[in-house]
Amino acid sequence: MAPRKLAAGNWKMNGDLAALAEIETLAKNHAGAGCDILICPPAVLIHPAQAVAGGVVAIGGQDCHAKSAGAHTGDIAATQLRDAGATHVILGHSERRADHGETDADVNAKAQAAHAAGLIAVICVGETEAQRDAGETLNVIATQLAGSIPAGATAANTVIAYEPVWAIGTGRTPTNDQIAEVHALMRQKLEGAIADAAGTRLLYGGSVKPSNAAEIFAIADVDGALVGGASLKASDFGAIITALDAA
Template sequence: MTTRHKLVVGNWKMHGSHAANAELLQGILAARPFVAEVAVCVPFPYLSEVAVTLSNSSVAWGSQDCSAHVQGAYTGEVSATMLAEFGCRYAIVGHSERRAFHGESDQLVADKAKAALAKGITPIVCVGETLEQREAGETEAVVKRQLSAVIHALGQCIGEVVVAYEPVWAIGTGRTASPEQAQAVHAVLRAQLAAATPRASDMKLLYGGSVKPDNAAILFSQADIDGGLIGGAALKAADFVAVARAAS
């Protein structure tokens, strides 16, 4: 039996300011030490100040996206090479908001994950179904299709990524998958990964979707849930700290 350390990642989305960031980060740093690994994924303009604030601490940082391209005429894109210069440990790829609002395909998400890994950045690959897909009984097929593209692109390197299951219907809605629903999907993903790499039992699978201090512990206690990708609760230090502590 493998004992996996928990990982809790805050996704700030398009939130933040110099003042708010400083207050939030100081609140997180003041609560150390954490048993779980803790990280924050922040908007691109704030990577420099976050890197300075968190340097020499146990809290890691990362980006909310990563270009599939190394460099070139791609206005508005940010490459993994650039992210690496800011010391990013993680890059979120394939978040449902990117898939929905920016039309990102499974293949593009896979290419982004490959680009991040090539520069030593761990991609947090997001998968998840819409409410319509869940009600149609398509949850397993959808998440397996999304993950399959990444497995195909990375081969044995798939063992180096983090996978986050985020049911679209639970993101920012206040609705949360029950612990049993979340675990069932995580078990499907773990089995799919096990068919692709012997490292599957050591890989971190996160849950995201309205995780809060009052439901984090029961979600994180499930056999295949190794922490969370946290949205709204990551914007308040007290809430994020409580979620991080629940992962221990």
């Protein structure tokens, strides 16, 4: 059976209490959506966001520590995200890998912690522009998948998001054939790595917006999107949700 579609929004370091009105609007406008909806706001907004999500919009974190507690100033445990009302957590985003030096092993350890806390891990993979130009994309993606997905991962507790680094926030997107090639590879590589690989949701991320969403969602093995800037406004993200519903 095909995976249930997922529209996920990553607010990154944006938003405040007033911005929660956007989540409330999403919940009101898409209560009957045929896909799952997820917003990952900054950690300080998780609890109040959950309160206005109305059971329609799931709320997630943007990162977690591999440890459940300890002397880790500024970090957040997966159990704390769960306690605040989160159901998901984004792990291994390219901005974390680049800005904080996170390795595949780090992402793997964090995913284990997320699973232990009862969170769904949204594990991100993606190549840089230099790697794409050098023809290394498929090898990079395969290596990141092998190193980042922990033992015990299942279709129920793990989502994979392909985000080509060079397409994030640039307005550029890969061709449909390039997206299809990577998603086909990911589906293949998940065999043996994730229980029910065929049912695991594979998201595309990288400059997804209302104007290109329908075209992207028509590509084989694209089960939704991880959206950045276009998820900050209910009108933009709502149009992407509608496109996913129609796919």
